Amino acid sequence: MSETYQIVPQNKRAVKFLRWIGEHELLFVLLVSPLFVFPGPWMAGAAAVVVLLWIVRFLATGRLTASTPMDGALVLLFITSLVGLLVSPSLAQSVPRFWTVFYHLALFYALVVGLRTWRACRAAGDLLIAAGLGVAILTVVGTDWFFAHTMRLPIYEYFPALVRDPSDGGLFNPRVMGMALSVLVPVPLSLALSGSSTGRRLVAAAVALVMVVVLVLSQAVQALAGLAAALFVLAVWRSRWFLLSIPAGLALAGAAVLAYGPPRLAVDLLSVDHPLGVGVVLRLDIWSRAWALIRDMPYTGIGMEAFPFVQSNFYSGFIIGPEAHAHDLFLQAILDLGVPGLFGLLWLLVAFGWLVIRGIRQIADRDARALLIGTAAGVAAFLGNGLVDAPWSTKPGVLVWVVLGLGVALARLAEGSPTRVDRRWHIIPLLGLAAILILSFLLLPGLPARNLGSVVAHKSLASAQAGDEVDTAQVSQAVSLLERGLQWKPDHGQSYRTLGRLHGWLGNQEQAILALERSVDLDGLDPMARYG
Numbered sequence: 001m002s003e004t005y006q007i008v009p010q011n012k013r014a015v016k017f018l019r020w021i022g023e024h025e026l027l028f029v030l031l032v033s034p035l036f037v038f039p040g041p042w043m044a045g046a047a048a049v050v051v052l053l054w055i056v057r058f059l060a061t062g063r064l065t066a067s068t069p070m071d072g073a074l075v076l077l078f079i080t081s082l083v084g085l086l087v088s089p090s091l092a093q094s095v096p097r098f099w100t101v102f103y104h105l106a107l108f109y110a111l112v113v114g115l116r117t118w119r120a121c122r123a124a125g126d127l128l129i130a131a132g133l134g135v136a137i138l139t140v141v142g143t144d145w146f147f148a149h150t151m152r153l154p155i156y157e158y159f160p161a162l163v164r165d166p167s168d169g170g171l172f173n174p175r176v177m178g179m180a181l182s183v184l185v186p187v188p189l190s191l192a193l194s195g196s197s198t199g200r201r202l203v204a205a206a207v208a209l210v211m212v213v214v215l216v217l218s219q220a221v222q223a224l225a226g227l228a229a230a231l232f233v234l235a236v237w238r239s240r241w242f243l244l245s246i247p248a249g250l251a252l253a254g255a256a257v258l259a260y261g262p263p264r265l266a267v268d269l270l271s272v273d274h275p276l277g278v279g280v281v282l283r284l285d286i287w288s289r290a291w292a293l294i295r296d297m298p299y300t301g302i303g304m305e306a307f308p309f310v311q312s313n314f315y316s317g318f319i320i321g322p323e324a325h326a327h328d329l330f331l332q333a334i335l336d337l338g339v340p341g342l343f344g345l346l347w348l349l350v351a352f353g354w355l356v357i358r359g360i361r362q363i364a365d366r367d368a369r370a371l372l373i374g375t376a377a378g379v380a381a382f383l384g385n386g387l388v389d390a391p392w393s394t395k396p397g398v399l400v401w402v403v404l405g406l407g408v409a410l411a412r413l414a415e416g417s418p419t420r421v422d423r424r425w426h427i428i429p430l431l432g433l434a435a436i437l438i439l440s441f442l443l444l445p446g447l448p449a450r451n452l453g454s455v456v457a458h459k460s461l462a463s464a465q466a467g468d469e470v471d472t473a474q475v476s477q478a479v480s481l482l483e484r485g486l487q488w489k490p491d492h493g494q495s496y497r498t499l500g501r502l503h504g505w506l507g508n509q510e511q512a513i514l515a516l517e518r519s520v521d522l523d524g525l526d527p528m529a530r531y532g
Contacts, residue, residue, distance in 0.1 A: 015060060022057035026114030029053070029106055036103035037395065039096035047099055050106045057113075065109045067418070068408055069351040072426035074105055076344035076433075080337035081304060087455045088303025089310065089462035097305035097336070097393075104401040111405025112412065118368055121410050125187060125371045128406065132184035133207050135396075136214040139177040143218075155217070178223030179389065180396035181215040182381040183403060186230040190374030193234065196366040221279070222389040229384030230377040237360075237373050272319070283327055283388065285317045290326040294334050296454045296494060298447070299437070301338035303458075305393065310458060313465075314498065325393045329386020332393060340433060347429045352379060352404060359411030368410055375407030446488025450495060453481025457498050464505050475502050493522030 021028070028049065035046035054064045081101045088094035115121045145156040185208055192205035215223050235242040257265055271277040289311050293302050302310045305325075312322035326332045333342045356376045363369045382400040385391045391400070412418065441448065457478035464470045479502050482495045489495075500516035503509075 018056050018060035021053065022060050025053050025057065026110040029110040036100060043096060043099035047102050066112045067421050068112060068412065069355060069421050069425040070348050070408065071421065072429060073344045073347035073351060076347070077101070077337065077341060078105060080341035080344060083338065084301050084304035084336050087300045088306045089458040090303065090306050093309060094304040094306055104398055107398065108401045108405045111402065112409050115406065115409035116417070118365060118413060121371060121406065121413065122367055124406050128184060128402065129188045129204060129207050132181065132188060132211050135177060135180050135184060136211045139172060139174060139181070139214050139218065142171040143174045143177065145174065174218040175220035175222060176394045176396060178215050178218030178220030179226060179385040179391050179394065180399055181211050182223045182226030182230065182385060183378045183399045185211040185215065185227065186234060186377030186381060187371065187374035190234060190370045190377060191367065193238070194366055194370040222385045225387055226381035226384035230381040233377040233380045234373065282320055285319045286323050286327050287331065289315045289317050290328070290331045290335060292494060294331070297451045298334065298339045299451045300455060301341060302335050304336050307335050313462070314458060325390040327389050329383065329390055329392055332390040343433050349379070351425060352407065355408060355411040359414040362414040363410070372407055372410045375403045378403040446485040449481045450485030453478050453485055454498065456481065457502055461501060461505070470505050472506060475506055478502055491522055493519045496522065
């Protein structure tokens with residue numbers, strides 16, 4: 001990568017050994033991957049191994065890892081993950097999620113560093129295709145289809161139940177597996193369309209067909225949305241005329257709505273008795289709770305993977321019970337990481353798209369070009385999934401980082417594996433984020449106090465409700481901050497509701513009742529409350 005930075009110049013064997021370890025970083029990261037996949041206290045030890053690998057690389061080469069235009073975004077995502085860990089009222093859920101994010105970043109950089117040749121990238125693409133076939137097979141034999149599918153098709157009765165969970169039957173959620181397939185299937189599809197040899201294209205087409213069939217059988221709307229997004233990217237790559245499918249699709253959708261009848265469609269989609277309506281209503285309730293949380297804690301988020309805890313304890317829904325996540329990629333990103341984290345995610349996607357476009361223009365090898373566009377379509381599928389679900393929070397979410405790593409490795413090879421990246425890729429987005437935050441401070445002066453007050457309140461109330469001694473200083477601080485926020489937004493019902501609970505723990509019963517009564521009065525202005 002660059003000239004050797006020799007800490008011990010007289011010991012050439014030691015330097016050579018350190019370089020060998022750094023060059024095989026991907027192997028070591030893959031070896032510790034199972035420790036990250038299954039949450040537990042060992043995750044910190046696995047992270048220590050990764051950090052040691054980076055230190056070894058720095059000693060041998062003078063660089064921690066490869067340089068990409070996405071570095072600034074990834075550093076921002078890591079910093080906001082740390083913030084999400086610090087503000088979380090439920091460390092039992094947040095700590096494993098933090099280490100998972102760390103693992104995703106480590107795997108991404110290990111792939112970028114490890115895939116140094118076209119041959120290595122093609123081998124990684126073949127392994128990704130094999131992994132997609134494996135996911136399809138596991139989906140068939142490891143899912144409890146009786147409880148998972150919506151339409152009762154006879155074909156499900158013929159699926160062998162070979163992989164089972166002793167506790168609840170099916171081991172895999174077909175919707176999660178469907179989303180995983182939608183991220184992986186664009187790679188074989190792209191090779192089937194543009195591979196260099198007939199045999200390679202036929203094999204890729206056969207694997208893609210199996211994966212698509214299983215994806216459709218999963219009956220996951222989110223997976224179908226991801227597949228549609230991937231197919232759109234592949235189609236536009238083949239011909240820009242497919243861009244016309246956007247206005248054409250909107251026109252067809254409008255015609256279908258008019259033919260079905262807008263009032264009838266609205267009733268169906270807002271009725272819990274309708275098969276589609278129940279999904280829409282539940283998501284509207286979930287999204288309303290997510291937006292309420294985001295309005296109160298936009299700068300820090302609510303804590304990594306803390307949505308089920310905070311939502312069920314402080315922002316109860318009108319129809320839903322405790323929910324695992326926000327069922328939307330971008331809402332979940334803000335909840336976990338705050339607005340700066342969402343900014344980092346969007347920054348990452350823009351930088352990746354720029355790399356792909358540049359790489360496609362420079363790659364001459366047909367297989368490599370097909371792999372690169374396949375990774376771009378896989379990321380598009382991930383975004384399609386994220387419209388109605390949160391693939392960010394699932395175990396197969398790691399696959400998008402594998403796809404990203406392969407795509408960036410291919411694009412860097414096309415550019416000659418540059419060791420430096422234009423600093424504007426890091427400075428300009430950070431200036432943009434700073435401008436957004438400063439503007440929000442000026443326009444919404446009470447919001448920082450409400451954000452911090454909500455965080456302190458949730459942590460103190462969670463501790464008190466768990467049976468710990470009430471930290472009166474912390475509770476009083478939360479009261480002061482929330483009251484400061486109410487000076488700028490006096491009609492904020494959730495602040496009064498939280499204040500009522502805080503005053504209750506402080507023993508101020510009269511103030512608690514007044515605050516809770518005020519919150520009830522303001523609840524009547526909430527459209528979701530009226531609908532509920």
